[in-house]
Amino acid sequence: MFRLALxxxxxxxxxxxxxxxxxxxxxxxxxxxxxxxxxxxxxxxPRGIDSATIHDTSGSTVIQYVNDQGEQIKRVVxxxxxxAGVFRSIETLAxxxxxxxxxxxxxxxxxxxxxxxxxxxxxxxxxRMLQMVAVPLIITSLLTGVLGLGSSQGLGRMxxxxxxxxxxxxxxxxxxxxxxxxxxxxGLKDNVxxxxxxxxxxxxxxxxxxxxxxxxxxxxxxxxxxxxSNFLSVIxxxxxxxxxxxxxxxxxxxxxxxxxxxxxxxMMAMTMAIIKLAPLGVLFLIAAxxxxxxxxxxxxxxxxxxAVAVALAIHSLITLPLILKFIAKRSPVEFFKAMSPALLxxxxxxxxxxxxxxxxxxVEERAGISNRTGSFVLPLGATINMDGTALYEAxxxxxxxxxxxxxxxxxxxxxxxxxxxxxxxxxxxxxPHAGLxxxxxxxxxxxxPLEMQGIILAVDRVLDMCxxxxxVWSDSCGCAVVEALELADAPKPSTE
Numbered sequence: 001m002f003r004l005a006l007x008x009x010x011x012x013x014x015x016x017x018x019x020x021x022x023x024x025x026x027x028x029x030x031x032x033x034x035x036x037x038x039x040x041x042x043x044x045x046p047r048g049i050d051s052a053t054i055h056d057t058s059g060s061t062v063i064q065y066v067n068d069q070g071e072q073i074k075r076v077v078x079x080x081x082x083x084a085g086v087f088r089s090i091e092t093l094a095x096x097x098x099x100x101x102x103x104x105x106x107x108x109x110x111x112x113x114x115x116x117x118x119x120x121x122x123x124x125x126x127x128r129m130l131q132m133v134a135v136p137l138i139i140t141s142l143l144t145g146v147l148g149l150g151s152s153q154g155l156g157r158m159x160x161x162x163x164x165x166x167x168x169x170x171x172x173x174x175x176x177x178x179x180x181x182x183x184x185x186x187g188l189k190d191n192v193x194x195x196x197x198x199x200x201x202x203x204x205x206x207x208x209x210x211x212x213x214x215x216x217x218x219x220x221x222x223x224x225x226x227x228x229s230n231f232l233s234v235i236x237x238x239x240x241x242x243x244x245x246x247x248x249x250x251x252x253x254x255x256x257x258x259x260x261x262x263x264x265x266x267m268m269a270m271t272m273a274i275i276k277l278a279p280l281g282v283l284f285l286i287a288a289x290x291x292x293x294x295x296x297x298x299x300x301x302x303x304x305x306x307a308v309a310v311a312l313a314i315h316s317l318i319t320l321p322l323i324l325k326f327i328a329k330r331s332p333v334e335f336f337k338a339m340s341p342a343l344l345x346x347x348x349x350x351x352x353x354x355x356x357x358x359x360x361x362x363v364e365e366r367a368g369i370s371n372r373t374g375s376f377v378l379p380l381g382a383t384i385n386m387d388g389t390a391l392y393e394a395x396x397x398x399x400x401x402x403x404x405x406x407x408x409x410x411x412x413x414x415x416x417x418x419x420x421x422x423x424x425x426x427x428x429x430x431x432p433h434a435g436l437x438x439x440x441x442x443x444x445x446x447x448x449p450l451e452m453q454g455i456i457l458a459v460d461r462v463l464d465m466c467x468x469x470x471x472v473w474s475d476s477c478g479c480a481v482v483e484a485l486e487l488a489d490a491p492k493p494s495t496e
Contacts, residue, residue, distance in 0.1 A: 006278070007340035013279035014286050014344060021116070021290025028111035029058035029294075037105050046099040054108025059294030061090070062101045063108065075100045079458035080301070088454060116291035119284045126281025127354045129274045135229055137267040137357050140380045141239050143260035145375030146242035147253070155243065155376075161485055162377050165478045166385040169323070170425055173315045173470075174418045177391035178398065180311040182414075186303035187402025213426070231353060231383045264371075271357045272365075278345055278358065285348040289461065301459050304399050308463050311391055316470045320477045328480035338367040339476045346472040352462040356382050359472055363479050373483045381475030388470030389438065390425035392463060394418065397442045400452045413446050420445040 001112040004012070036051040045052065052065035060078035075097055077087045087093040109117075149155050217236040219225040225233035244271065245256050287327040321332035328335075336343075346352060352359075356378065363374040397417050401409045409417070424438040440454045 009279040010282050010341055010344040015495050017283035017286030018290050021287040024112040024115055024291040025058050029111040031056045033108045047100050050221050054104055056110045063104050106396045112143055116288045120288035123281050123284030126277055127349055130354050130357050133267055133271050133357050140260050140263035140267050141375035142238045143242050144264045145372040148372040158376055161482050162380055165481050169474050170386050170390050170422055171389040172319050173391040174394045176315045177311040178392040178414055181307050181395045181398040184307040186307045187399045189303050235379050272363050275358055277459045282348040293411050305459055308392055311395055312388060312466050312470050316473050324477050324480055328484040330480050339445050342472055343369045343469050347465045347469040350468045352382050352471045355472055363476055369479045369483050374479050377479045377482050378475055381478055384426050385475055386471050387426040387474040388467030390421045392467045393438045393442055394421045396456050400448055404448055407468035416445055418440055
């Protein structure tokens, strides 16, 4: 029976998901509801509220209600409205007025957002399955790969090459972002968000963030790190365990190696079974985003979105393919085709950690990279390599600086942005809200007000999908580069 290749299934799922979401957004995203408490009848209106009117669209939500004191209260949720008192999201409003949110969720939510919420939950089931296998797959795969190196010397060489690749590509990505934002200058064009008063995210010291990652490499309880899916802790302990297994040697190393190989085979089989559900997962996740995302935010931040998209395209479609072609000696088109299931899933899910099992299987099963390389390079990359995110942060900070100062930053300040973004991309990786942490650090480094980071959050979800795909693509290209260098160093068979 004819069966489409996985990447075609994923593409079809993405297309159908987009059509479904856009259709819902166009036809079912507007809703106006009025609710009045009737004396003597049960009502789901929160206590103390007599009536409410909710107007919900894909771009904004207006909630008006009258309390039992006769006071009229109006709450507006709009991610790009520059007026003070306007909330950026329903979550932000919930912290101030939970009663208004309860009214909205019970009576006023549009059909598009209701369906989008359920589509997101269904897509979330697929992501949960990928996250379920991620940690055991990392442990068994990393153990197998490190034990296959045979010595700490081989591991050290691979680690140096991997780290060098990640630092170089991150710096190239940041440089590309800075060049594009200097040419496009999105913050110096007419922009309706220039006077916005968004929510701030507290800045942390870069030294503290980097040191926190160093602390994470020494988990107080390795089992707790596994339970909490702390990738950096899991990776560091697994590598240490593998190195001491090699040091002990003998039958002990043989037994652990056999157990790791058996565990890896089982986890890979489970991962491949989950991957068969990827087209449905992609369909649900894309439909959820397109059903609920209004177009007004993109119109308000159009030049900023263009700058980020162009910079990401240059890095992913020119810089990384050139590295693949001339260093890894691989065809960029063929390698992209092999990695397309992982890249499409990363785009739809906006989660590089969640996509990691699919990335590992694509690298080994489709791209022909050895387990010893893929099992080491990919988990490390998902933790510390953030090309797309570092590029995005550099563009965002210069955009915010252009809005705030009404001029471009000086070259010396842009160098500070580049170096801080590079260090922050390593230090903030793998921690909750890593993008916001990075943003606050870089803004603080060049003296910009931290509250301005909220300006770009309106389009963050879609751009997050793009930069996550670039992160995964860079990790995958790193596998090919390290593999090529390792093979070049491998002893040549004797011809005698």
